[in-house]
Amino acid sequence: MADGRAEDFDSFGWFQPFGLDTQGVFELLPKALQEAQQVDPGYVAERHATRPLDPSEPEGELLVWPTRNSGLTLLLAKEAGEWAMTGCWPFLTSGSEHDAEIERVVLAPDRLRAMIEARIGGELALTYHDYTFAARRGLYVKGFDHRLVLAGIAHFFGPADTTPVKLGPDAPSFAALSKGGAAVGEDGMVTIETRGMAAIFPREAIAPNAYEVRGPVVRVRKPSTRCSASPSGWCKSPSRGSATTTMWT
Numbered sequence: 001m002a003d004g005r006a007e008d009f010d011s012f013g014w015f016q017p018f019g020l021d022t023q024g025v026f027e028l029l030p031k032a033l034q035e036a037q038q039v040d041p042g043y044v045a046e047r048h049a050t051r052p053l054d055p056s057e058p059e060g061e062l063l064v065w066p067t068r069n070s071g072l073t074l075l076l077a078k079e080a081g082e083w084a085m086t087g088c089w090p091f092l093t094s095g096s097e098h099d100a101e102i103e104r105v106v107l108a109p110d111r112l113r114a115m116i117e118a119r120i121g122g123e124l125a126l127t128y129h130d131y132t133f134a135a136r137r138g139l140y141v142k143g144f145d146h147r148l149v150l151a152g153i154a155h156f157f158g159p160a161d162t163t164p165v166k167l168g169p170d171a172p173s174f175a176a177l178s179k180g181g182a183a184v185g186e187d188g189m190v191t192i193e194t195r196g197m198a199a200i201f202p203r204e205a206i207a208p209n210a211y212e213v214r215g216p217v218v219r220v221r222k223p224s225t226r227c228s229a230s231p232s233g234w235c236k237s238p239s240r241g242s243a244t245t246t247m248w249t
Helices: 012-018 022-035 174-179
Strands: 059-064 070-079 082-092 096-107 113-119 126-128 145-150 154-157 166-167 190-192 198-200 210-216 242-248
Touching: 012 022, 012 059, 012 082, 012 154, 022 070, 022 082, 096 126, 113 145, 126 145, 174 190
Parallel strands: none
Antiparallel strands: 059 070, 070 082, 096 113, 096 145, 113 126, 154 242, 166 190, 198 210, 210 242
8 A cells, every 4th residue: 555646636637528627517416416326345255355444444435326337426435423525536337357466556645545556467557546446445455366347538539640650779668679570770770660559658747547548440439418438528530540549547
């Protein structure tokens, strides 16, 4: 466990792809609080809590609205014996399923939210925000596999720059590329063609769980008119070729 920065958990900006500013989110809250459903920890036998919570840990509960599949997550914390809503963020449950090995859990100041640093397939290092963390804190133990459904909310979508990239001997990946058979040109550089390339890049300057993803456009689906899983800001007819997306996991 490690302590994180409060600004890394400022979730109001996460609503922008849905066309909601801070005022718009607050206008949804009265209805959401009336109709929300509680998040069940949902432990199954083979993945039961492996770390008992210390009695000093804060009490927290999670509510979701309008469905258990997508919408708003509402965080309730018990303060001085009274329950109060202390946070909210968008969530979705559809995505790509993976087993990830937990490397570090970075806690928000309230200790009810966290950024999870994990490794997928033993290679891909990824930081993600688990919207159910407050209800499932006992599952997070360093070195243990954790089943997750990985999804991203796109904050930007547009054509990708397909200019070839040249790497010289000073580049960290140059030795591995040349050893792996990449051709070194007469100029001593390795040229990487980016047209059609699929890659994911961390954007830590934006947020610990922000990434830039690029690759060929395969499918575009019409977004829902409700506050749900589909970002509304980028679902337009794309130009042919590759695209780049900046997203939060």
